[in-house]
Amino acid sequence: MGMDQPKAKVPYTLNSKxxxxxxxxxxxxxGVTLGEIAELVMLLQQKYYPNLTMEECIHNVEQVLxxxxxxxxxxxxxxxxxxxxxxxxxxxxQDMIANDEGLYGVDEILAFSIVNVYGSIGFTNYGYVDKLKxxxxxxxxxxxxxxCNTFLxxxxxxxxxxxxxxxxxxxxxxxxxxxxxxxxxxxx
Amino acid sequence: MGMDQPKAKVPYTLNSKxxxxxxxxxxxxxGVTLGEIAELVMLLQQKYYPNLTMEECIHNVEQVLxxxxxxxxxxxxxxxxxxxxxxxxxxxxQDMIANDEGLYGVDEILAFSIVNVYGSIGFTNYGYVDKLKxxxxxxxxxxxxxxCNTFLxxxxxxxxxxxxxxxxxxxxxxxxxxxxxxxxxxxx
Amino acid sequence: MGMDQPKAKVPYTLNSKxxxxxxxxxxxxxGVTLGEIAELVMLLQQKYYPNLTMEECIHNVEQVLxxxxxxxxxxxxxxxxxxxxxxxxxxxxQDMIANDEGLYGVDEILAFSIVNVYGSIGFTNYGYVDKLKxxxxxxxxxxxxxxCNTFLxxxxxxxxxxxxxxxxxxxxxxxxxxxxxxxxxxxx
Amino acid sequence: MGMDQPKAKVPYTLNSKxxxxxxxxxxxxxGVTLGEIAELVMLLQQKYYPNLTMEECIHNVEQVLxxxxxxxxxxxxxxxxxxxxxxxxxxxxQDMIANDEGLYGVDEILAFSIVNVYGSIGFTNYGYVDKLKxxxxxxxxxxxxxxCNTFLxxxxxxxxxxxxxxxxxxxxxxxxxxxxxxxxxxxx
Numbered sequence: 001m002g003m004d005q006p007k008a009k010v011p012y013t014l015n016s017k018x019x020x021x022x023x024x025x026x027x028x029x030x031g032v033t034l035g036e037i038a039e040l041v042m043l044l045q046q047k048y049y050p051n052l053t054m055e056e057c058i059h060n061v062e063q064v065l066x067x068x069x070x071x072x073x074x075x076x077x078x079x080x081x082x083x084x085x086x087x088x089x090x091x092x093x094q095d096m097i098a099n100d101e102g103l104y105g106v107d108e109i110l111a112f113s114i115v116n117v118y119g120s121i122g123f124t125n126y127g128y129v130d131k132l133k134x135x136x137x138x139x140x141x142x143x144x145x146x147x148c149n150t151f152l153x154x155x156x157x158x159x160x161x162x163x164x165x166x167x168x169x170x171x172x173x174x175x176x177x178x179x180x181x182x183x184x185x186x187x188x
Numbered sequence: 189m190g191m192d193q194p195k196a197k198v199p200y201t202l203n204s205k206x207x208x209x210x211x212x213x214x215x216x217x218x219g220v221t222l223g224e225i226a227e228l229v230m231l232l233q234q235k236y237y238p239n240l241t242m243e244e245c246i247h248n249v250e251q252v253l254x255x256x257x258x259x260x261x262x263x264x265x266x267x268x269x270x271x272x273x274x275x276x277x278x279x280x281x282q283d284m285i286a287n288d289e290g291l292y293g294v295d296e297i298l299a300f301s302i303v304n305v306y307g308s309i310g311f312t313n314y315g316y317v318d319k320l321k322x323x324x325x326x327x328x329x330x331x332x333x334x335x336c337n338t339f340l341x342x343x344x345x346x347x348x349x350x351x352x353x354x355x356x357x358x359x360x361x362x363x364x365x366x367x368x369x370x371x372x373x374x375x376x
Numbered sequence: 377m378g379m380d381q382p383k384a385k386v387p388y389t390l391n392s393k394x395x396x397x398x399x400x401x402x403x404x405x406x407g408v409t410l411g412e413i414a415e416l417v418m419l420l421q422q423k424y425y426p427n428l429t430m431e432e433c434i435h436n437v438e439q440v441l442x443x444x445x446x447x448x449x450x451x452x453x454x455x456x457x458x459x460x461x462x463x464x465x466x467x468x469x470q471d472m473i474a475n476d477e478g479l480y481g482v483d484e485i486l487a488f489s490i491v492n493v494y495g496s497i498g499f500t501n502y503g504y505v506d507k508l509k510x511x512x513x514x515x516x517x518x519x520x521x522x523x524c525n526t527f528l529x530x531x532x533x534x535x536x537x538x539x540x541x542x543x544x545x546x547x548x549x550x551x552x553x554x555x556x557x558x559x560x561x562x563x564x
Numbered sequence: 565m566g567m568d569q570p571k572a573k574v575p576y577t578l579n580s581k582x583x584x585x586x587x588x589x590x591x592x593x594x595g596v597t598l599g600e601i602a603e604l605v606m607l608l609q610q611k612y613y614p615n616l617t618m619e620e621c622i623h624n625v626e627q628v629l630x631x632x633x634x635x636x637x638x639x640x641x642x643x644x645x646x647x648x649x650x651x652x653x654x655x656x657x658q659d660m661i662a663n664d665e666g667l668y669g670v671d672e673i674l675a676f677s678i679v680n681v682y683g684s685i686g687f688t689n690y691g692y693v694d695k696l697k698x699x700x701x702x703x704x705x706x707x708x709x710x711x712c713n714t715f716l717x718x719x720x721x722x723x724x725x726x727x728x729x730x731x732x733x734x735x736x737x738x739x740x741x742x743x744x745x746x747x748x749x750x751x752x
Contacts, residue, residue, distance in 0.1 A: 090586060109496045113307075130504075297486070315694065318688040
């Protein structure tokens with residue numbers, strides 16, 4: 001509640017651009033590039049769309065990251081990872097997050113709020129990459145490397161799954177447009 | 189699996205326009221107008237946005253209904269209501285749906301897949317209208333009137349909650365645009 | 377609303393045993409054995425618990441199936457599969473379910489209501505088996521075999537994922553009990 | 565990852581009792597009593613069960629709080645509230661949580677992981693109390709009082725909704741038992 005803020009503070013209003021920028025900045029600070037997330041998308045989708053390009057994958061990752069719910073989940077998850085690294089959490093929570101306790105499922109819950117943005121069809125892709133930990137997820141999940149990425153590895157997998165769902169929706173729209181059908185759901 | 193379809197059938201491809209049209213048609217056949225759903229939206233949102241018009245509410249309901257996940261849930265829910273009316277379900281399921289059994293929660297689950305399309309901020313509005321049953325929801329929930337609307341009343345409440353969330357997101361974007369800030373999340 | 381039922385019908389009250397029995401009966405009628413689901417559980421969990429037995433896996437599958445939410449989802453999903461086989465659905469819904477349309481996600485939504493019963497830690501296991509389709513899931517997913525299992529394959533994967541989560545919770549409780557710690561959450 | 569912990573530390577193992585105790589302790593520290601949550605349950609359920617006692621409501625709240633997913637959500641939410649009070653969060657996240665930004669929905673997401681423990685039938689009750697803010701929720705939501713309860717008010721509403729669902733499930737089991745029917749789902 002801004003206890004430490006100066007008396008004459010400007011009334012709060014949400015600044016969407018700042019939140020969006022902070023999301024990109026913190027992914028970068030935690031060592032995750034959009035290219036690495038796009039590689040997960042390519043891994044998930046190339047067998048369905050052989051002509052899919054890395055440019056398209058990166059574009060779809062960027063679109064997922066432009067969503068407010070995704071930004072909220074990314075910032076909240078990275079925040080908890082950082083505080084666990086710094087040892088600043090309530091001891092019982094500290095232990096569970098710092099040790100990526102299997103029975104602590106809040107990381108999966110935040111991941112799901114990301115996947116949900118493009119609907120339930122992304123659930124399967126999320127579970128798959130979260131289990132196999134390909135590419136960037138292997139590094140994020142390596143406990144010997146120092147940083148605590150209990151939330152971030154699930155979040156990155158969820159962004160990739162969500163971008164995959166977006167591609168599936170878009171490819172359908174493209175196919176129908178080519179066939180002269182009216183486009184629906186341009187609002188997504 | 190198309191057992192009853194002619195041998196030389198055209199291979200299946202999803203036709204989004206047909207699914208969208210069927211969604212509107214079936215809401216109409218079940219006696220629900222977009223205006224009635226828009227009235228629920230107005231009820232939920234007018235205290236936050238005093239200048240909100242019915243036209244805006246209707247527009248937002250239409251946009252929610254253009255989403256694929258919403259169409260899937262609407263058609264599936266109405267289908268189960270109709271089959272319960274016709275007495276065509278597995279007896280145990282028939283009893284639970286025809287009697288709107290409180291411990292049967294699949295109607296709420298479908299409703300939530302609708303609310304989720306615009307994020308978790310819609311959960312509260314959904315629960316509120318689902319409990320108070322204002323306007324069209326009172327009629328849909330009246331068991332003395334004949335039709336089985338076990339799914340439809342939750343679905344209509346969810347569409348109204350989802351349209352309310354969409355308005356909240358859009359109003360923020362408008363406010364920021366007026367202040368000369370860059371617009372984010374144009375993709376929604 | 378029981379239009380076709382005799383006038384002097386007994387007032388409806390939920391009979392939990394009948395619903396539970398119908399769930400088991402319909403899984404059996406659709407050709408799925410508890411042993412096959414238990415094999416999926418073993419596949420998912422044996423690397424974490426090398427001493428895990430098939431008896432334990434079957435027991436945990438049975439416990440998952442004793443949950444009301446699970447029974448609701450199983451019966452509703454099988455019902456939609458059967459009606460799709462019989463060609464009795466609204467045409468647009470018929471096409472999507474009979475062809476297991478990738479952009480129709482209500483099957484995943486029902487599956488998730490099953491996984492959720494033991495918490496978010498089951499999301500990953502669900503996605504993994506749903507993608508790889510091991511054992512019984514390969515057969516259920518084989519479109520050449522006749523029956524429509526659009527819902528059932530996701531449901532079976534979800535039951536296995538949920539049983540895996542239950543095992544993870546229980547094994548923790550056992551470990552703590554052996555160490556003389558008080559048992560918590562006996563209510564699960 | 566315990567960077568600051570002594571070298572010879574004991575290997576981590578989850579201690580369920582400590583997590584359960586910390587959950588109760590932190591609710592108490594944040595000024596919420598089980599009696600206040602039980603009053604919300606009574607408000608939600610007394611019209612369905614006129615003989616419902618406060619003792620039963622408290623017992624059901626305690627049982628909800630014995631669930632691991634609930635404990636995880638309570639501790640994580642309270643943690644974020646505390647850090648927002650202390651001004652220790654990433655600035656953009658700090659602003660959203662400290663000001664209970666309407667478009668920040670992670671508090672609702674954590675609340676839903678609590679409601680989900682007893683199934684989708686609790687969604688409606690959660691939304692209802694979260695909108696009306698009766699009893700303890702009015703105090704928790706009063707921004708003039710100092711503490712930041714952005715997460716806690718949603719969490720308390722969710723615990724009450726979840727306890728209400730548990731009561732609905734249990735009352736059905738009791739009713740069937742009285743009628744000499746076999747009890748199902750004793751595992752809940």
